[in-house]
Amino acid sequence: MEICYILDASAFINGFKLDSNNNFTVPEITAEIKDFESRLMFDMAIDECKLTIQDVPNKYTNCVNKIISESGDILRLSFPDKKLIALAYMFSKEGRNVKVISDDYTIQNTLKIMGIPYSGIITEGIKGIYNWKKVCEGCKKEYDDDYPFDDCEICGSKIYKKRIKVSK
Ligand SMILES: [Zn+2]
Structure with a gap:
């Protein structure tokens, strides 16, 4: 089965x-392509019918929100990112052979959690699944994600979010 490529702005x-005519993106991504060369490539792909701009029904975006709500990545995904992931999710539900092209680590991490294939152009894709943890920059105490304050309860230093590997 031919692969449907789903393209992020970074693609x-x-x-x-774009070697095949099976390239897709969501309407929200078009606003993120601003520089002249990328824009030219984007417009040409549409003119040559190599790229289809496809909207996604809300129910798929809601599904994505639900699936990734366990992961800290949901906070870091923009609305266009979520739509793009929802498109990939919709296609895979329809039984299509999907591959997302994105150099965005947060998108890649989310796709990995969802079991959807992806590939980067510059990056090779991250190895393993990551999550976010709150850590005090002073005493290094670790906090749960729902700890409501910005400062450490022990030393009063600032708490920052750190990417941690949770599985391979
Ligand atoms: Zn501390």
């Missing part, structure tokens, strides 16, 4: 080659 910005 255009980093020069992904």
